[in-house]
Amino acid sequence: MPLTIRRLLHSPTLHRSRPHILSGGPRLDDPVRGIHIAESADLAGLIEGGELILCSGLALTDSVEHSSSFLADLRRSGACGVVFSFLSDDTVAKSALRAAAAPMDFPVILLDDRARFIEIIGAYNESSRSASAATGPVAVAEFLSSPVAEQLSAVDLLLTAAELLNTPLVLEDELSVVLFQRGLGIEQMYQYSELSRRARGPEAGGFELAGEQWVQNPVFVDGRRAGRLLCPLRREPAGFAVVLDQLSRILGGKLAGNPEQLQLLRQELLADVIGEMRSNQNLTEKVAALRLRLFGVDGYSELVPAVLCIPEGPAGGSDPASLVRRLRGAFGKLPVPVIVRRGADQESDAIGMMFFVPGSGQAEAVLRKAYQLVAAECGPSRWSMGVADSCGTLKQASVEGLQDAYRVARGALSTATRQPRYYRAHDLGFRWILQSLVAAPEGAAFVQDQLGQLAQEPELLEFVEAYLESTGNIAELSRMIHLSRPSIYARIRRLQEGFGLDMENADTRTSLHLALTLYRLAGA
Numbered sequence: 001m002p003l004t005i006r007r008l009l010h011s012p013t014l015h016r017s018r019p020h021i022l023s024g025g026p027r028l029d030d031p032v033r034g035i036h037i038a039e040s041a042d043l044a045g046l047i048e049g050g051e052l053i054l055c056s057g058l059a060l061t062d063s064v065e066h067s068s069s070f071l072a073d074l075r076r077s078g079a080c081g082v083v084f085s086f087l088s089d090d091t092v093a094k095s096a097l098r099a100a101a102a103p104m105d106f107p108v109i110l111l112d113d114r115a116r117f118i119e120i121i122g123a124y125n126e127s128s129r130s131a132s133a134a135t136g137p138v139a140v141a142e143f144l145s146s147p148v149a150e151q152l153s154a155v156d157l158l159l160t161a162a163e164l165l166n167t168p169l170v171l172e173d174e175l176s177v178v179l180f181q182r183g184l185g186i187e188q189m190y191q192y193s194e195l196s197r198r199a200r201g202p203e204a205g206g207f208e209l210a211g212e213q214w215v216q217n218p219v220f221v222d223g224r225r226a227g228r229l230l231c232p233l234r235r236e237p238a239g240f241a242v243v244l245d246q247l248s249r250i251l252g253g254k255l256a257g258n259p260e261q262l263q264l265l266r267q268e269l270l271a272d273v274i275g276e277m278r279s280n281q282n283l284t285e286k287v288a289a290l291r292l293r294l295f296g297v298d299g300y301s302e303l304v305p306a307v308l309c310i311p312e313g314p315a316g317g318s319d320p321a322s323l324v325r326r327l328r329g330a331f332g333k334l335p336v337p338v339i340v341r342r343g344a345d346q347e348s349d350a351i352g353m354m355f356f357v358p359g360s361g362q363a364e365a366v367l368r369k370a371y372q373l374v375a376a377e378c379g380p381s382r383w384s385m386g387v388a389d390s391c392g393t394l395k396q397a398s399v400e401g402l403q404d405a406y407r408v409a410r411g412a413l414s415t416a417t418r419q420p421r422y423y424r425a426h427d428l429g430f431r432w433i434l435q436s437l438v439a440a441p442e443g444a445a446f447v448q449d450q451l452g453q454l455a456q457e458p459e460l461l462e463f464v465e466a467y468l469e470s471t472g473n474i475a476e477l478s479r480m481i482h483l484s485r486p487s488i489y490a491r492i493r494r495l496q497e498g499f500g501l502d503m504e505n506a507d508t509r510t511s512l513h514l515a516l517t518l519y520r521l522a523g524a
Helices: 012-016 025-029 064-077 091-101 117-130 137-144 147-151 154-165 186-194 237-255 261-279 285-294 320-333 363-378 394-413 430-438 441-456 458-469 474-481 485-499 506-522
Strands: 019-023 034-037 051-055 081-084 108-111 169-173 178-182 206-209 212-221 224-232 302-309 338-342 350-357 384-387
Touching (some): 019 025, 091 108, 154 169, 154 237, 169 261, 178 261, 212 237, 224 237, 261 285, 261 338, 302 394, 320 338, 320 363, 363 384, 394 430, 430 441, 458 485
Parallel strands (some): 034 051
Antiparallel strands (some): 019 108, 169 224, 206 212, 212 224
């Protein structure tokens, strides 16, 4: 079993320094292929990829933007994560680091107490040698008693326990819907989903799966049974029973006061399936559908991809991670399963949504209700919702479908007056076609040729846009922009004399309209 960041955090050296996991929980399971000390984020040629970076934070300032750039550069370098051990208690710089790390999926660890890097390297070497041996109930018991277990989220606690247990681990709710699983093979997943609920009922002590005896332990949250943990008894039955009971009690404590975390956990793992369909060419349609079925998503006839697009900046609304959590909760009111997933990289301004519609003719009613729920969560901030055509396969929906929905949502953002509804491709008109030119050299050249220096004068550019929207009707334009007719005519003369634009010419108006649309699409 390869050494991971999560397992390295269990070493006594890092325990003593009280590590705080600032970001990148799921990626704590990425393998650590080496360790490197650096104070600069420019690691080109210095690392091969997969190394854990040790840093004392000398290059950081009290600027969140600077810390964000530093972490982004480390991520692009190929590092698997970074551990900060500050030389002094610079609370302002640490605060900026926390804020910068919060939205990232890149592992960032901050040590509370200063640690010697040579000792961390020694711990890495020791952990590398013992990584394959330190598994089983004893390893899990040691982890559950460690300071790291106290600060981990419920999902990270389960991920770590499953890794150390080195055997399948499943969490179900009281309706026998799987909320979490790690370690099940394809055949086990198929058989598990086929088991009758009676075999895993609340009173059942265990059951047999694929020739193995499984045991279960209830999870109580705020004094009420909320689910159960299950795993096979491969060896050391007494040890497995003890750690399963201990894990159940700690998990219940983490969920206290917030039991809905269980369903959010299920949503997170469902979103992982869509993410893997987009990035992993080896994940087959059959396996992906089996994983979804295991988590209770089954019996659908239509897959409808949609994307919520919220541009970055002051007008963009709330934190995307928080919005994803709220939407997952709100969509529980819909009559169909919905997977909500935050976009990454070039689509960081997007939130993907996959609707699993059971019958034909039901999609529009579901989408109208979903739009109302989105509007309630997003409020008056600048956003748009794009919907792609229904897809027949998970792969098509996860890749082409979500890409098309993203293009629709981006295009809708560029319209001068957006309607209170979701958009489809045909609603965008020529904007749908123009999007292919946004990133092309020909598109940039056309914008420069048509707008030129006009783009440097936002007020005049907005005037041209309003003129085109009013189709040259001076009375309507005057009402739109609250400008007197003499002032409007003066601006039209300036466009003619200063920029050579004949606003009475149909070709000129058409070219300006196309160029302005491209300009807005590029900055949508």
